[in-house]
Amino acid sequence: xxxxxxxxxxxxxxxxxxxxxxxxxxxxxxxxxxxxxxxxxxxxxxxxxxxxxxxxxxxx
Numbered sequence: 001x002x003x004x005x006x007x008x009x010x011x012x013x014x015x016x017x018x019x020x021x022x023x024x025x026x027x028x029x030x031x032x033x034x035x036x037x038x039x040x041x042x043x044x045x046x047x048x049x050x051x052x053x054x055x056x057x058x059x060x
Contacts, residue, residue: 017043 019027027039036042 027042030042031039034042034045
């Protein structure tokens with residue numbers, strides 16, 4: 001388990017995920033569209049959005 005600090009000083013844990021090339025292509029499109037440097041940043045933004053939606057709708 002590799003821990004490192006990100007810009008918000010929150011501890012992070014590196015994970016490895018095998019994904020189909022079609023999803024990686026979409027990640028790369030979003031990375032460019034959002035002006036991000038890393039695919040991990042795309043995944044982080046997507047997950048944050050997903051979890052914010054869950055908090056807004058606790059019955060989901």
